[in-house]
Amino acid sequence: xxxxxxxxxxxxxxxxxxxxxxxxxxxxxxxxxxxxxxxxxxxxxxxxxxxxxxxxxxxxxxxxxxxxxxxxxxxxxxxxxxxxxxxxxxxxxxxxxxxxxxxxxxxxxxxxxxxxxxxxxxxxxxxxxxxxxxxxxxxxxxxxxxxxxxxxxxxxxxxxxxxxxxxxxxxxxxxxxxxxxxxxxxxxxxxxxxxxxxxxxxxxxxxxxxxxxxxxx
Numbered sequence: 001x002x003x004x005x006x007x008x009x010x011x012x013x014x015x016x017x018x019x020x021x022x023x024x025x026x027x028x029x030x031x032x033x034x035x036x037x038x039x040x041x042x043x044x045x046x047x048x049x050x051x052x053x054x055x056x057x058x059x060x061x062x063x064x065x066x067x068x069x070x071x072x073x074x075x076x077x078x079x080x081x082x083x084x085x086x087x088x089x090x091x092x093x094x095x096x097x098x099x100x101x102x103x104x105x106x107x108x109x110x111x112x113x114x115x116x117x118x119x120x121x122x123x124x125x126x127x128x129x130x131x132x133x134x135x136x137x138x139x140x141x142x143x144x145x146x147x148x149x150x151x152x153x154x155x156x157x158x159x160x161x162x163x164x165x166x167x168x169x170x171x172x173x174x175x176x177x178x179x180x181x182x183x184x185x186x187x188x189x190x191x192x193x194x195x196x197x198x199x200x201x202x203x204x205x206x207x208x209x210x211x212x213x214x215x216x217x
Contacts, residue, residue, distance in 0.1 A: 088122035092131065099134055110138050126161045133162050136169060145173040164190050164200060171207070184213035191215060 062082045069075040079098040095117050099110040114135035118128050133155055136148050143151070148169065155166035167190055174183040187204040190196055196204075205215050 088120060089124050089127055092117055092120075092123045092127040096127070096130060096134060099138060111135055114138065129155050129160060129162055133166055133169070141176075145176040148173040164193060164196055168200065168204065171204075175207075175211070180211045184208055184211050188213065188215070 065078070069078050076098055079094060082094060095113050099114050114131045117123060117131040118135060120128065123131075132151065136143065136151050139148075152166045152170050152173070154160075156163050156170055160166070167186055171183040171186040171190075174180075174186065187208050191201050191204045191208070208215055
């Protein structure tokens with residue numbers, strides 16, 4: 001009886017092994033394919049990262065090389081020749097640098113470029129705000145004081161990244177309108193802000209004194 005049970009167990013084990021072998025032969029390619037896909041995916045991801053890193057480094061080197069040019073017009077020309085092939089923020093940085101280098105000589109082109117950048121939803125909001133602020137500063141008296149104020153007010157809201165700089169420009173626009181009391185009030189508010197830089201505080205204080213105002217200690 002024991003021998004029969006042992007024989008049956010051996011037969012069952014052999015049948016199970018045979019079934020497992022058949023299953024392995026039938027579906028082993030799936031496991032191999034999964035492994036190949038995982039390895040290929042990891043390799044492609046590393047290749048993509050390496051390419052992106054190399055492109056970013058090449059872009060940075062080109063920008064640094066252009067910024068080393070002393071003549072502003074030549075520097076603007078060198079920046080304009082750089083192609084931004086990466087994210088939208090890369091093109092944003094390039095446009096801001098080019099506008100700064102162009103100054104008044106490339107005012108029309110700079111303004112058009114900055115306005116387009118400020119309206120581009122693919123660009124990070126901080127860069128869009130900086131483009132809008134820079135556009136107003138580049139335009140200068142080409143915009144009326146009220147137009148400057150209207151364009152700057154959204155940038156001067158509490159919590160905005162360039163709120164203090166935008167407020168300074170709003171104060172300047174009020175001075176152009178003859179509203180010196182309001183300009184002094186805005187500048188006094190800037191001067192006592194904890195987040196204000198030393199340079200901005202100094203500029204605000206100098207203008208306040210020049211307008212006949214007082215500085216709160």
